[in-house]
Amino acid sequence: MCCRTRGPAVPTDPAPGPSPGGPALALHAVGKRYGTTTALDGVDLTVAAGEIVGLLGANGAGKTTLMSLVAGLLRADSGRIEICGRPLTGDRSHDRRARLDLGLAPQELGVYPPLTVRQNLRFFAELAGLRAREARRRIEETAAPLGLTALLDRRVSRLSGGEQRRVHTALALLHRPPLVLLDEPTAGVDVETRTRLIAHVRELAATGTAVCYSTHYLPEVEALDASVAVLHQGRMVARGTLAEVVRGHGESAVELTFPGPPPPLRLPWPVTVGAEVLRVQVEEPQSAVPEVLAALGDTAGSLVGLRVVRPGLESAFLRLTRERAVDGEGPVRPARRAVGAALHG
Numbered sequence: 001m002c003c004r005t006r007g008p009a010v011p012t013d014p015a016p017g018p019s020p021g022g023p024a025l026a027l028h029a030v031g032k033r034y035g036t037t038t039a040l041d042g043v044d045l046t047v048a049a050g051e052i053v054g055l056l057g058a059n060g061a062g063k064t065t066l067m068s069l070v071a072g073l074l075r076a077d078s079g080r081i082e083i084c085g086r087p088l089t090g091d092r093s094h095d096r097r098a099r100l101d102l103g104l105a106p107q108e109l110g111v112y113p114p115l116t117v118r119q120n121l122r123f124f125a126e127l128a129g130l131r132a133r134e135a136r137r138r139i140e141e142t143a144a145p146l147g148l149t150a151l152l153d154r155r156v157s158r159l160s161g162g163e164q165r166r167v168h169t170a171l172a173l174l175h176r177p178p179l180v181l182l183d184e185p186t187a188g189v190d191v192e193t194r195t196r197l198i199a200h201v202r203e204l205a206a207t208g209t210a211v212c213y214s215t216h217y218l219p220e221v222e223a224l225d226a227s228v229a230v231l232h233q234g235r236m237v238a239r240g241t242l243a244e245v246v247r248g249h250g251e252s253a254v255e256l257t258f259p260g261p262p263p264p265l266r267l268p269w270p271v272t273v274g275a276e277v278l279r280v281q282v283e284e285p286q287s288a289v290p291e292v293l294a295a296l297g298d299t300a301g302s303l304v305g306l307r308v309v310r311p312g313l314e315s316a317f318l319r320l321t322r323e324r325a326v327d328g329e330g331p332v333r334p335a336r337r338a339v340g341a342a343l344h345g
């Protein structure tokens with residue numbers, strides 16, 4: 001089911017209208033440049049009703065740009081964006097209906113500090129076209145799961161940073177849009193707020209809301225039971241369920257940390273060398289540890305850390321982003337300085 005008709009009463013634009021069963025959000029070959037910087041390059045992404053997509057990417061990967069394009073804050077240079085089957089055209093009045101189907105909580109807080117929490121929520125309810133009685137009900141309903149009920153009559157300027165972020169998120173959810181975009185909603189919040197927010201996002205998805213959730217905290221993807229979309233340098237480099245992405249891109253390794261440049265090592269496995277970290281890519285890392293330590297010889301004394309890395313989202317994410325960072329435009333190849341028994345250093 002896509003796009004329940006539960007948004008505010010607005011003039012309807014029936015053509016082409018929401019497509020039953022279609023995705024809540026669809027991006028087709030979307031491109032965006034800022035001057036000479038390519039922020040997004042041929043990005044495809046669909047988010048189904050009831051699905052949470054964890055949008056991952058390093059700083060500058062293009063996550064905020066993607067959300068800004070969907071929210072109509074920026075215009076794509078190429079490609080097509082559809083919200084509940086309605087394509088964005090760039091025409092304000094045409095796109096108004098599509099935008100009412102989404103709620104955006106951007107990275108930057110968008111709350112009015114001199115107003116109370118209730119006044120902030122009421123103001124946004126009016127913008128969304130909710131009538132007074134409906135707005136009162138929605139304010140109570142939205143405040144409760146985010147732990148804002150006791151704070152409704154407090155000025156936002158007197159709230160903590162985490163509380164303000166909860167208010168900011170509530171503004172995006174107030175009109176119960178079928179598509180919600182949350183850009184790093186847990187940045188800088190405490191554990192309780194994070195847990196509460198994640199639980200609420202899961203509840204929203206369980207009732208059919210499509211959620212695009214960008215984060216740098218990879219464990220949140222699991223906590224959300226989200227599928228995964230990885231952006232790297234403006235390109236979508238992986239998309240699938242968590243299990244699919246880990247299966248396709250996760251790797252196991254033995255990771256050694258030194259106080260400075262790692263010493264040369266002779267090993268039968270591929271080795272990646274960083275400033276202080278040496279990574280041995282091996283399928284059975286646990287059983288490879290003795291051989292790795294033996295290969296260190298006298299230099300073992302300088303070792304400050306050893307970690308067995310199992311295939312998981314973190315290793316998949318690092319592999320996806322690291323490989324392309326080194327290899328640039330070409331096909332995916334591991335960023336290895338030493339392969340097989342080659343000596344490095």
Ligand SMILES: Nc1ncnc2c1ncn2[C@@H]1O[C@H](COP(=O)(O)OP(=O)(O)OP(=O)(O)O)[C@@H](O)[C@H]1O
Nearest residue numbers: 034037038039057058059060061062063064065066
């Ligand atoms: N207004 C702008 N003018 C010029 N370049 C920009 C602008 N906004 C973003 N960029 C560039 O576009 C690219 C994508 O930026 P974007 O903010 O979308 O990344 P992000 O994945 O959201 O990063 P972060 O995790 O740091 O929030 C980056 O190279 C960034 O420097």
